[in-house]
Amino acid sequence: MAVAEIAFAASRGLFEQVARDLTSSDAAALTHSGLEDLLAARMREVTQQLFQDHLDLRAVRERRAGQVVDAAGVERTRIERGRTRILATVFGKVAATRIAYRATGSADLHLADAALNMPAGMHSHGLARLAATESARGSFAEAVDRVNALTGAGIGHRQVQELAVAAAADIDAFYQALVPEPCTDATLLVLSTDGKGVVIRPEALREATAKAAAAKSGNKMATRLAPGEKSGRKRMATLGTVYDAEPAVRGVDDILADSADPVKERRPGPKARSKWLCGSVNDTAEQVIAAVFDQAEARDPGHRRTWVVLVDGARHQLDLIRAEAARRNVTVHIVIDIIHVLEYLWGAAHCLHPAGDRTAEAWVAGHARTILAGGSEQAAASISAAADAVGLRPGSRKGIDDAVGYLKNKAAYLRYDTALTEGFPIATGIIEGACRHLIKDRLDITGARWGLSGAEAVLKLRALRSNGDFDTYWAWHETQEFTRNHQARYRDTLIPAA
Numbered sequence: 001m002a003v004a005e006i007a008f009a010a011s012r013g014l015f016e017q018v019a020r021d022l023t024s025s026d027a028a029a030l031t032h033s034g035l036e037d038l039l040a041a042r043m044r045e046v047t048q049q050l051f052q053d054h055l056d057l058r059a060v061r062e063r064r065a066g067q068v069v070d071a072a073g074v075e076r077t078r079i080e081r082g083r084t085r086i087l088a089t090v091f092g093k094v095a096a097t098r099i100a101y102r103a104t105g106s107a108d109l110h111l112a113d114a115a116l117n118m119p120a121g122m123h124s125h126g127l128a129r130l131a132a133t134e135s136a137r138g139s140f141a142e143a144v145d146r147v148n149a150l151t152g153a154g155i156g157h158r159q160v161q162e163l164a165v166a167a168a169a170d171i172d173a174f175y176q177a178l179v180p181e182p183c184t185d186a187t188l189l190v191l192s193t194d195g196k197g198v199v200i201r202p203e204a205l206r207e208a209t210a211k212a213a214a215a216k217s218g219n220k221m222a223t224r225l226a227p228g229e230k231s232g233r234k235r236m237a238t239l240g241t242v243y244d245a246e247p248a249v250r251g252v253d254d255i256l257a258d259s260a261d262p263v264k265e266r267r268p269g270p271k272a273r274s275k276w277l278c279g280s281v282n283d284t285a286e287q288v289i290a291a292v293f294d295q296a297e298a299r300d301p302g303h304r305r306t307w308v309v310l311v312d313g314a315r316h317q318l319d320l321i322r323a324e325a326a327r328r329n330v331t332v333h334i335v336i337d338i339i340h341v342l343e344y345l346w347g348a349a350h351c352l353h354p355a356g357d358r359t360a361e362a363w364v365a366g367h368a369r370t371i372l373a374g375g376s377e378q379a380a381a382s383i384s385a386a387a388d389a390v391g392l393r394p395g396s397r398k399g400i401d402d403a404v405g406y407l408k409n410k411a412a413y414l415r416y417d418t419a420l421t422e423g424f425p426i427a428t429g430i431i432e433g434a435c436r437h438l439i440k441d442r443l444d445i446t447g448a449r450w451g452l453s454g455a456e457a458v459l460k461l462r463a464l465r466s467n468g469d470f471d472t473y474w475a476w477h478e479t480q481e482f483t484r485n486h487q488a489r490y491r492d493t494l495i496p497a498a
Contacts, residue, residue, distance in 0.1 A: 008053045009053075011046055014046045051094050056097070059097040068109055070103075075103065076102055076109055080100040083100040085113075087124055089126060090151045109490070114487070117482045120481075129474055134160075140157055147160060161457075164454070164458065164461065168456070171460045173480070178469075180299045181244075190245055191307065193311065194431045195239070195317075199234055200449070235452075237280065237281040237439055237455070237459060238279065238280060239278070239434050240278050242292055242299065243430065244274045245270035245273065246270060246423075248269050250423070251267075252373050253266070254269075254420075256372065258369075269425055276295055276467055278463055280459065280460070281452065281455045285320060286320050286324075293328060293330075303330045306422070307330060307332045307333065309333065309334045310335055310425060335413060337428040339429075340428075344399075344407070348387075348399045349399075350399055352387065352400075367382065371407070372420070376408075376411045380403070383400060383404055438462045443459065
């Protein structure tokens with residue numbers, strides 16, 4: 001009998017046993033769902049045994065290599081056969097037996113591990129991929145349940161989290177190596193950043209946040225926060241996006257319909273394509289913004305395209321963006337999100353109109369049209385005059401003062417007339433949506449308190465999936481694993497990458 005036939009006798013026997021069991025009276029009494037459950041469990045055993053039989057066949061066929069030299073130049077002159085390691089796969093645990101190449105005072109080498117691209121730890125790349133996918137999709141507890149339901153691996157919470165962290169390790173390097181799609185010089189290059197707090201365990205808070213929380217701790221109530229008291233539990237995560245868009249010229253009426261002609265057909269705005277998202281709770285806002293500019297510069301190294309930066313108007317964010325643009329000697333057109341401006345207008349409207357007053361909507365729309373036409377300072381003067389005309393007291397006009405101050409201070413970034421004429425986008429919907437999708441829907445789930453490494457991994461994995469790059473990344477990640485765990489240990493490349 002051939003070696004291969006002998007090697008697979010155990011798995012063949014298991015399969016035949018399953019087939020016999022399906023002819024029994026007990027199987028005949030099962031519903032279709034009962035058959036599904038039976039076959040899911042039994043065929044996993046068959047597949048596990050097939051995996052084991054294949055590894056055993058490799059062990060029988062393995063022959064001693066002529067010369068094995070490690071990266072330090074130390075030759076392995078002795079071997080030990082029958083060295084075994086355990087591998088936890090998506091089908092169950094198996095044992096790989098192989099030749100160990102040895103030298104006094106040096107770690108053993110296993111060429112068979114390199115040929116299989118074995119992981120550094122016990123869990124297979126398949127299990128790691130599944131853990132990463134499920135961890136990015138829902139809570140770690142849900143990921144544990146899902147992985148165990150699909151594989152029967154019996155994996156624990158900490159193991160799933162560690163696998164997710166390791167799975168995200170190469171994401172930054174992956175995007176640095178990725179070649180962007182080519183664009184014409186007329187295509188807009190749009191950048192946007194935003195931040196959102198993530199509830200972090202105390203030991204992972206930034207130093208300033210931790211000190212502020214500690215300073216307030218002496219006056220804390222035992223069971224709840226006092227009115228107006230901040231919990232001091234959050235660490236700011238910064239998100240960034242870069243995308244390409246063809247210019248789309250519009251006018252004021254395309255953004256806010258004229259009440260005299262509300263049915264006029266509106267021209268659509270620029271359509272985003274080749275979207276790239278990144279995020280980090282570990283890196284500072286300055287570092288994330290630098291990464292955003294890195295991505296933009298990779299798409300336009302000669303600075304030939306028009307760079308548009310969409311922001312919400314936060315002063316620190318603006319300072320960092322201007323500094324990064326100056327450092328790279330690139331001209332950027334900074335545009336503040338129109339939605340944030342509308343929020344300020346509504347704050348002012350609530351100071352002048354009672355709750356439920358329908359005229360407030362027309363009041364906001366009128367000032368918004370003025371701002372869209374390039375008249376932010378004109379709108380500020382008009383709003384201030386309206387407050388003076390009705391004699392609002394200082395304590396009743398905060399919304400007015402906030403709106404007027406915002407329109408005056410940010411006037412340089414509110415030139416929507418120019419932005420619309422040039423075909424720029426004027427809303428940060430993509431980065432706002434990213435904040436909801438990447439952070440609020442996963443990192444901000446009720447009761448979650450994150451360690452820094454877990455939060456960082458989940459954020460990067462969710463961004464990777466949102467970019468549609470997970471499959472491409474995973475193949476690249478496995479190649480990096482081969483380089484780290486195997487190829488880097490040898491003086492010469494003896495085994496091709498898996």
